[in-house]
Amino acid sequence: MKFKKEFLISGVSILGLIFFFLFNNKINHLNEVSIVGFLLVLFIFYFSDKLFNFNFETIHYLLIIYVATSGFLLSCFMFIFKYMDKVLHFTGGVILALIIFHISKKLKIQKKAFFTFIVCLMIILIYEIIEYLMGYFSITQMQGVFVYLNGEYKMILSPLRDTLADIFLGIFGGLIYLFGKFKSTVL
Numbered sequence: 001m002k003f004k005k006e007f008l009i010s011g012v013s014i015l016g017l018i019f020f021f022l023f024n025n026k027i028n029h030l031n032e033v034s035i036v037g038f039l040l041v042l043f044i045f046y047f048s049d050k051l052f053n054f055n056f057e058t059i060h061y062l063l064i065i066y067v068a069t070s071g072f073l074l075s076c077f078m079f080i081f082k083y084m085d086k087v088l089h090f091t092g093g094v095i096l097a098l099i100i101f102h103i104s105k106k107l108k109i110q111k112k113a114f115f116t117f118i119v120c121l122m123i124i125l126i127y128e129i130i131e132y133l134m135g136y137f138s139i140t141q142m143q144g145v146f147v148y149l150n151g152e153y154k155m156i157l158s159p160l161r162d163t164l165a166d167i168f169l170g171i172f173g174g175l176i177y178l179f180g181k182f183k184s185t186v187l
Contacts, residue, residue, distance in 0.1 A: 005061060009046045012065050013039055019073055033134075038072035054106050056099070063095045079148040082156060089166045093173025096120050101181060113178050124170040128163050135159070 020035040045064045049056045070088055078084045100119045104112040131142040145157035157165070 005046060005049070005056075008058075008061055008065075009042050012069075013042055016042075016069070016073055034072045034075060038068045041068040041072070054103055056102065060099055060102065063098065067092060067095060079146055079153065082145055082147050085145060085162075086165060086169055089169040090173040093120065093124065093170035093175075094177045095173075096123060096170070097174035097177035101177070113182060116178060117174060120174040121171060124167055124174075127170075128167055131163070131166075132159075 016035065016038050020038075041064065045056075045061075048054065067088075070084075071092070097116050097120050100116045100123075101112060104115045109115045135143050143159035144155050144162050146153045146155050148154075
């Protein structure tokens with residue numbers, strides 16, 4: 001049976017909703033922003049695939065599900081595992097580069113690596129601006145690294161340092177993918 005992207009996205013969306021409703025009152029920081037962000041990432045990816053005919057493969061969908069799940073539904077664990085955010089920004093950079101490189105091939109862009117790097121950089125910067133705006137308008141605090149100790153939150157990395165580290169790790173992850181891709185085409 002051929003892989004059906006619709007079934008995968010629908011199934012994962014339903015599982016995400018079930019997870020949200022089961023654990024909404026039990027896990028701190030699992031809120032409406034979490035489920036809306038989770039669903040938006042999945043549906044934007046799916047509809048951009050259909051609208052622009054990118055023909056994303058199963059691996060692309062699985063990686064987007066990883067990003068949406070770990071970045072939104074499991075973001076509450078960032079207060080327990082202090083380096084989870086940094087791992088997600090690095091792996092997010094790798095995944096973003098992989099997807100943008102795929103798009104550059106579909107669009108028949110000549111300088112695929114340069115295009116991938118610039119688009120990744122723009123998306124990483126836009127994401128950090130969104131993090132800032134969400135904190136500024138008190139939607140949710142996404143800047144800084146906090147740990148939950150003895151019933152209170154303690155900042156262990158300031159918002160500025162967190163933002164710079166996130167940008168660096170995202171870019172570094174993207175470059176790692178591109179260097180691996182370039183090396184494999186040269187050899």
